[in-house]
Every structure is written in C-alpha cells, then in structure tokens.
Amino acid sequence: MNIVVCVKQTTDTAATLSVVDGEASYGDAALVLNPWDEYAVEQALLTKEAEGGKVTALCLGPDSAEDALKQALAMGCDEAVLILDAVFESADTLVVSRALAAGIEKLDPPELVFFGKSAVDSDTGVMGPQVARRLGWPSLNLVAAIPELDASAKTITVERLLEEGRQIVSGRLPAVVSVVKEINEPRYPSFMGIRKASKAEIPRWSAADVGLSGQIQPALSWPEILAPEKSEAVCELIEGGDASEIARKLVDRLVEEKVI
Amino acid sequence: MDFSLTAEHEMTQKMVRDFAQKEVAPIIREWDRKQEMAPEILPRMAELGILGICLPVRYGGQGMDFISLGLACEELEAVDSTLRVTMSVHVGLSSLTLLQWGTEAQKEEFLIPLAKGEKIGCGAFSEPGVGSDVANIQTTAKLDGSDYVLNGEKMWISLASKADYALLTARTDFEPERPTDALSCFIVDLKSKGVSTGDIKGKLGVRAGSTGWISLQDVRVPKESLVGEAGEGFKITMSGFDSGRYTVAAGATGLIRACVEASVAYANERKTFGRSIADYQLVQAKIARMAQDYEIARLLYLKVGWLKNQAVRNTLETSMAKQFATDASFAAASDAIAVHGGYGYSDEYPVERYLRNSRGAMIYEGTNEIHSLIQAGYALGTRKDRPLRREMPAYEEDLWHSN
Numbered sequence: 001m002n003i004v005v006c007v008k009q010t011t012d013t014a015a016t017l018s019v020v021d022g023e024a025s026y027g028d029a030a031l032v033l034n035p036w037d038e039y040a041v042e043q044a045l046l047t048k049e050a051e052g053g054k055v056t057a058l059c060l061g062p063d064s065a066e067d068a069l070k071q072a073l074a075m076g077c078d079e080a081v082l083i084l085d086a087v088f089e090s091a092d093t094l095v096v097s098r099a100l101a102a103g104i105e106k107l108d109p110p111e112l113v114f115f116g117k118s119a120v121d122s123d124t125g126v127m128g129p130q131v132a133r134r135l136g137w138p139s140l141n142l143v144a145a146i147p148e149l150d151a152s153a154k155t156i157t158v159e160r161l162l163e164e165g166r167q168i169v170s171g172r173l174p175a176v177v178s179v180v181k182e183i184n185e186p187r188y189p190s191f192m193g194i195r196k197a198s199k200a201e202i203p204r205w206s207a208a209d210v211g212l213s214g215q216i217q218p219a220l221s222w223p224e225i226l227a228p229e230k231s232e233a234v235c236e237l238i239e240g241g242d243a244s245e246i247a248r249k250l251v252d253r254l255v256e257e258k259v260i
Numbered sequence: 261m262d263f264s265l266t267a268e269h270e271m272t273q274k275m276v277r278d279f280a281q282k283e284v285a286p287i288i289r290e291w292d293r294k295q296e297m298a299p300e301i302l303p304r305m306a307e308l309g310i311l312g313i314c315l316p317v318r319y320g321g322q323g324m325d326f327i328s329l330g331l332a333c334e335e336l337e338a339v340d341s342t343l344r345v346t347m348s349v350h351v352g353l354s355s356l357t358l359l360q361w362g363t364e365a366q367k368e369e370f371l372i373p374l375a376k377g378e379k380i381g382c383g384a385f386s387e388p389g390v391g392s393d394v395a396n397i398q399t400t401a402k403l404d405g406s407d408y409v410l411n412g413e414k415m416w417i418s419l420a421s422k423a424d425y426a427l428l429t430a431r432t433d434f435e436p437e438r439p440t441d442a443l444s445c446f447i448v449d450l451k452s453k454g455v456s457t458g459d460i461k462g463k464l465g466v467r468a469g470s471t472g473w474i475s476l477q478d479v480r481v482p483k484e485s486l487v488g489e490a491g492e493g494f495k496i497t498m499s500g501f502d503s504g505r506y507t508v509a510a511g512a513t514g515l516i517r518a519c520v521e522a523s524v525a526y527a528n529e530r531k532t533f534g535r536s537i538a539d540y541q542l543v544q545a546k547i548a549r550m551a552q553d554y555e556i557a558r559l560l561y562l563k564v565g566w567l568k569n570q571a572v573r574n575t576l577e578t579s580m581a582k583q584f585a586t587d588a589s590f591a592a593a594s595d596a597i598a599v600h601g602g603y604g605y606s607d608e609y610p611v612e613r614y615l616r617n618s619r620g621a622m623i624y625e626g627t628n629e630i631h632s633l634i635q636a637g638y639a640l641g642t643r644k645d646r647p648l649r650r651e652m653p654a655y656e657e658d659l660w661h662s663n
Contacts, residue, residue, distance in 0.1 A: 070271065190309060191322035194268055195323065
C-alpha cells in the first residue's frame with residue numbers, strides 16, 4: 001500500500017506570537033515538525049507495518065522545512081519530497097492544497113494520504129479536506145481510530161471524534177484522512193532512522209515540477225496584523241462579616257463598575 | 261573550526277530530550293521521594309537504543325559517535341542525574357571498556373547484550389576502604405584450576421542491584437613489583453553463586469537511582485572472564501574512567517542548563533517590591549554566571565567528544581571537563597536555590613534536587629581533588645600519557661555501522 005503523509009514545519013508549541021512592525025513574528029522560536037503531524041506520521045507508519053508498502057512524507061515549505069521531513073524520515077518514513085518555490089511564499093490554503101494535491105499526483109498513486117488535524121501555527125484545519133476535494137477523494141477528518149482497512153476491497157472505516165461522541169464512517173480508497181491525537185502515541189525517531197535521515201538527499205520539486213504554472217495567486221492575504229491590547233488585571237478582595245454581606249458589597253461594586 | 265552540530269546530532273539531542281522530558285520529568289519527584297528507581301526507565305532506555313547509543317552496530321549498538329553520547333547525557337541529566345548515572349556505568353564504565361579491551365569472544369558474550377540493553381552493566385571498583393587509591397583494592401581474585409575465585413566487597417556501585425554484569429577490578433598479584441601491577445579486571449555475571457548485592461539508602465542525592473554494594477564470597481568465574489591481561493587492571497580501570505568521566509562532564513553540563521532554565525522561568529514569574537526579580541542585578545549576576553558556566557562546560561565536553569571521535573588520548577581534557585562541569589553544577593544549583601528563595605528549599609521546585617544530585621559527581625569517578633592532582637601532574641610534567649596496549653578505536657563510520 002502506498003501511503004503519503006503530508007507534513008508542515010511549524011514553530012514549537014512553546015513559542016509565543018507577537019506583532020513586530022506589522023508582521024506576525026515568532027521571534028527565534030525553534031522550528032519543529034508540526035506536533036499534530038507526528039500523529040499522522042505515526043499512523044502512516046502503523047498502516048505500513050500492518051499492510052506493507054511504503055510511506056512518503058510530503059511537505060511544502062521553505063529550505064528549513066527539510067528538517068521537518070528529516071524528522072519524518074527518522075521516525076521511519078521511506079521517502080520524502082519537499083515542494084519549494086518562491087511563488088509559494090505568500091501562499092494561502094487554496095494554493096498549498098493545489099500544490100500538495102499536484103505533488104501527490106506526481107508520486108506513485110497512494111491509497112491513503114494522512115494529515116494531522118491542523119497546523120499549530122495557522123490552525124486552519126482545512127488542508128486535509130481541501131486536498132481531498134482537489135483529488136476528488138473522500139475526506140475523513142478528525143479521525144481518532146481506523147478499526148477497518150481492507151486494501152483489496154478498497155474500503156476504510158474510521159471513527160471520527162466529535163464533541164458529542166464518535167461517528168463511524170465508511171468510505172472507499174483512495175482517501176484522505178486527517179487524524180487527531182487520540183489515534184496513537186507517536187514514536188521517537190530511532191537512532192538508525194536518525195542516521196538514515198541525516199544522510200538523506202531530499203528531492204525538491206518546484207511549482208513547475210508539479211505541473212503548476214501561470215498565476216498562482218492566494219485568495220487571502222493579511223493586510224494588517226494587530227496585537228490585542230494588553231489589559232491590566234487588578235485584584236480586589238472583598239471582605240465582610242458573613243457571606244450575605246460580602247455578596248451585597250460585591251453586587252454594589254459590580255454595579256459601580258457598570259458590569260451589571 | 262566548525263562548532264555547529266550535524267543534523268544527526270541535533271536529531272539525537274531532540275529524541276533524547278523528548279524522552280526525558282515527556283516520560284521522566286513528570287514522575288521524577290515522586291521516585292526521588294521514594295528513594296527508588298522507576299522500574300520502567302531502564303527497559304525504556306534499552307528499547308529506545310539509548311543504552312547502546314555509541315557502540316558499533318556489529319556489537320548490537322546504535323552506531324552513533326561520542327559527541328552523540330555526550331549530547332544524550334546532557335539531555336538526560338537536565339531532567340535527572342540518575343538517568344545519566346545509568347549511562348556512566350552501563351555505557352561508560354562497562355560497555356566501552358569491553359569495546360576497548362575485551363576479546364572478540366567477550367564482546368560476543370557480554371558486549372552485544374549490553375549494547376542492546378538486554379543486560380545491564382556496571383563498574384565495580386570502589387570498596388568500603390578504597391576509593392581514590394585504586395591501587396589499594398583489596399578484593400582478591402585467585403586462580404584455581406581454570407577459574408578465578410573472587411572474594412571481597414565493592415561499595416558505592418551505581419546499579420549494583422540492577423546490573424547483570426559488572427566490570428570488576430580485583431587484586432591478582434600479591435607481591436607486585438609496582439602497586440599498580442597488582443590488579444586485573446574481570447567481567448563478572450552478577451547472577452553467579454556467591455554474589456550478593458543491595459542498595460544504599462539515605463543518600464544526599466541521586467535518590468531515584470540505584471547505588472549499592474556487591475559482596476563476593478568464593479565466586480568462581482572462568483578464567484576467560486579476565487579482561488585484558490593479568491596485571492593490566494589499573495590501566496583498564498583508568499581507561500574506563502576516561503569514558504565514564506566524559507559522561508559525567510556532559511551530564512553535569514545538562515544540570516547547569518536545568519538550573520539556568522529553572523532560574524530564568526522563576527525570575528520572570530516572581531515579583532518582590534512590586535518588580536519582577538529578574539530586574540534585580542544580583543539575581544542577574546547569578547543567572548549570568550550559570551549561563552557562562554554552561555557554555556564553558558559544554559565547550560569542554562564537546563571538545564572531549566571530538567577528541568574521542570579521532571581516538572586522541574583525552575585523559576587530561578576529560579579530567580578538566582569533569583571537574584569543571586561538576587563544580588559548576590553544584591554552584592549553579594546553589595545559586596538557583598538562591599534565585600528561588602524559600603521555594604527553592606522545598607521539592608515543590610526541582611532546584612533542591614539539582615543541588616543534592618550535583619554533589620555526588622564531585623566525589624565519584626575521581627574526586628575533584630584527585631582531578632586537580634591529575635591536571636597539575638600534566639602541567640608540571642610529572643605525569644605523561646603512555647601508549648596503551650589497546651586504545652579506544654576512533655569513530656569511523658564504516659567500522660561503527662557495518663554489520
């Protein structure tokens with residue numbers, strides 16, 4: 001079974017976002033494989049271990065994103081491809097999903113494409129469904145378990161994690177599956193994987209290499225970014241002889257502050 | 261001169277850091293209080309390959325280099341010293357000593373399961389009355405037919421009660437020409453008849469680890485257990501320390517880093533007199549000192565790792581790295597407590613554990629006083645490295661990675 005896992009390089013979750021000269025900035029925060037994508041990589045590897053085949057990690061990003069792909073290789077992915085082109089610098093999700101779908105079509109045809117549920121930086125959560133739409137494949141998102149997968153019958157059954165409970169959904173392969181953290185526990189890279197990944201020459205595909213040409217314009221842009229105004233919190237302790245007196249004083253203060 | 265780490269080193273660092281931070285940091289206080297080693301730690305370190313990190317693949321190891329070993333130790337001790345102690349004795353004192361001095365048969369029988377983490381190793385040198393004066397070791401090994409018979413007591417042995425094998429030094433020559441000729445090294449299966457072991461409780465630090473004693477009463481080991489030649493025990497023990505002390509140096513560097521991180525976080529969070537304590541210059545001075553010591557300690561151990569990769573003798577550099585980093589980690593932990601004030605004195609914050617853990621490393625693997633003497637000896641020209649019959653091999657990728 002050919003499996004593709006799409007990954008993104010993001011900042012570490014400990015990073016804090018600030019606005020510097022009208023630009024969103026994470027400062028010099030460490031860049032990592034998007035933590036949600038670790039679950040996608042793990043699920044791709046578990047699926048390969050059960051079904052055979054190979055796992056290809058695919059990423060669109062800048063030069064540095066090669067490190068995220070190396071992390072995926074170190075975890076056990078067989079191959080990796082970086083889609084990198086200056087035209088993608090201000091890409092929105094519509095552009096990225098076009099490029100990823102085009103990249104997937106250039107690979108050996110996969111039966112499954114995995115995504116993490118979202119990226120911790122932009123947090124749109126739409127990349128899996130958008131890529132599925134572009135490929136014309138079923139989109140199975142928020143997947144917390146894959147109880148059935150039949151490569152010969154080309155069917156898949158998943159459990160989607162919803163607020164109200166779990167929804168069981170069956171679909172046909174090929175399919176795009178985006179996963180939530182309940183699905184597995186990502187492995188650490190092995191030392192052998194680290195050695196292999198550190199020596200890997202990762203192929204780079206340009207927009208033209210994946211068949212994209214002409215105007216690649218994002219539909220969305222960020223004309224202005226504002227930091228929320230800092231609010232200073234002041235703590236005031238309301239004291240009184242008993243609960244009803246404290247409550248009365250509290251109500252008076254809230255009225256005074258025009259809260260109620 | 262290139263100070264950058266390779267992608268391989270960076271991934272190794274991240275992998276070991278993730279393991280220690282995710283799996284050990286949340287539980288360490290509880291086990292430190294219990295004065296016991298969390299039972300899942302050794303199997304987990306084995307499973308992840310950490311216990312065989314820098315051993316050649318053909319001997320069951322992971323084929324990484326000596327710098328990777330140092331980086332792993334730094335990450336482990338940034339969480340708790342007991343994790344790094346495991347590396348010092350299992351990798352440093354026993355596995356690497358076998359790699360350097362063992363016969364192919366010994367490597368087959370003992371090194372492979374150690375490097376795979378299927379068996380745990382320790383180094384058994386100190387005794388109730390013998391520490392720094394290694395040449396005075398009292399444990400005896402007498403040849404009887406095709407066996408050596410071991411008798412004696414070993415004390416302050418890390419992992420004594422957890423280990424399967426001990427690299428052990430004993431007296432074999434009772435009328436030696438020079439005191440250092442009296443000793444020989446053995447690889448001893450601690451399941452052998454006549455061996456008993458136990459843990460020492462009530463230690464100041466490394467409480468979530470195992471430190472204990474080994475008693476040997478008429479323990480028969482086949483003469484093939486002799487590591488190196490009879491009479492080479494002193495040299496072998498000392499070369500084992502060149503490996504072990506490197507892990508201590510790298511680990512203590514991680515402890516300094518942990519002190520910096522804890523102090524910076526607390527200094528930014530805590531307010532006195534209406535201001536963050538990070539604004540006060542006396543707090544800043546403490547943090548600056550820790551940060552500087554971290555950088556120095558790191559440069560020292562990474563240089564040793566580089567020397568080891570080239571198979572350049574590094575007894576002096578390793579001694580300097582060990583002494584500097586352990587002294588500095590004790591000072592950093594003490595200052596970190598000062599930054600934390602009263603909270604630093606309770607185990608609500610980790611810095612009191614850092615202080616207790618840091619003190620031991622100034623005693624074991626050569627007291628820091630002994631290290632001063634070693635370094636003075638080199639500086640004064642009274643001590644010189646002599647070639648060893650078996651040197652630690654250089655890290656060559658072909659040699660380390662071939663099956």
